Amino acid sequence: MDVLMEVITMKKVWFIVSIILISVITGSIILWTYQSDNRISYVTQSSQEQIVLDINLPASPITAPAYKVIAKDSIFEDSPKSMEIKKNIPSETEAILLAEEVLKKYGGLPDDAVLLKVEQVAIKKYNLTSGIVEEQYPQWTQVIYEQNVRGMPVIGPGAEINIGLGENGEALFIEKAWRYLEYDNEVPVISAEQAFEKLKHGELLVTPQSSLIGLHITKIQLGYYAEQREQDQKSYTPVWIFYGTHEGSTNTQAFPYPVNAMK
């Protein structure tokens, strides 16, 4: 009988100990989760401050023009021949004239096209020890135009003419993604300051594939965003474009981060 009582008492003790242990563990988990939540909010706050303005915010208009899309060129032609190594490719000066000639077959150079870049493309043999390009094998000369509507740039994949030229000015590839516009009306826009707040909260029209931590903004401008050429985009409405590079990045070309400017 005494032995039975002892066993029952032991069971009670173990039951109580188990309850205490479970309570301690559950409490710790709740406390840890609570602290984690707080820690995440703290990091969020601090990381938002890590987007740095290297310039002053520009003066902000109350309204900006919106445009209707009235027509579209959607051309993409490319050939594996473009990858082949060529004996010669056009110089950058020659390439601009040749590109305009090529474009005649594709509706010509639009009035709102602005030359963005001309460059000779080559396969490069690179020595990993010395860090030197030892040899180059020419492939094509690339001529790229972007759209600029009355001083306001259009960014995105759907506003570009990109032509690759090979030997004797042969067109190796052409991409013409262009929407023709007609003025619609003036629309109210948020200030650059409000747009910067949106940027800090990650409210972008398109998400970049890099963290925004350490981003330095070097230029801010009102413009437009053109969707992929297959998209049936009906209008161009204003966006604030924040051009930036990451702190310490070796990329000299600032990348555009678009924020919807519509009020």
Add this chain to the structure above:
Amino acid sequence: MKLRILVITGLILVLLTVITIPVSAYEYSMTSVSVYNNPPPGSALPYANEIHNNVQSWLTGAGWTQRFYEFNPYVEDTDFGSQNSGYQGLDEADLHYHFGHGINVNGETRVEYQDYPNSYLERGEVYKKWDLTNKWVVLDACEVLANLQWGSALKTSHGILGFSTEKTPDPNLPDRFFRELITYDDTIGYSWKRATLDTYGGSVTARVVFDTQNQLLYDHLSGQGTVQPNENPDDNTIYYDEWTC
């Protein structure tokens, strides 16, 4: 007698099943990080599922099998073949596709993991380590190939396809890339060029890094055309190509 008939019938059925199952000669692997602990909130990436589905759909359709798919908190160095023994990560599959954030810090570029900046992949972790079955690694992330020293990872692997600038997520990219490779049997280098030109605008620069010039010019996806030999001996040079999209 009945038992014998049953056993024979069973064996025939097993044999028929084995014969009719398509032999998957090639394998791919994938890693994807779309959720990040350290925001701003916009740093979470859209389209991770679509991108995985596109890669999977094209490759399984061509008879490939998925070796592994790790995502978000489960992505770590070992998936990128950082070990020389045991689990070899991407080394164990012909092609690896990674989707996520990349960043350039003072010229050193990193593949960001979920708890970046606490953990990330840098080139030193995979120096001369991409070998075994692997031939190609796609880094669908910002800026990683801005540093050409990633080419040092190519021990016997052939090439790395990626970007030297910022970019944005787009499921059209793998869709167009694998369409070129599988439907049109185009080369790896050209398919990447065509897919990136078609998908992005002039603010994005795509780059490929290969161990030999012939691999850059003539490698096809395994099963879709010729694949050039591995580099031998290792001459510590790479061939790269880049273009504005």
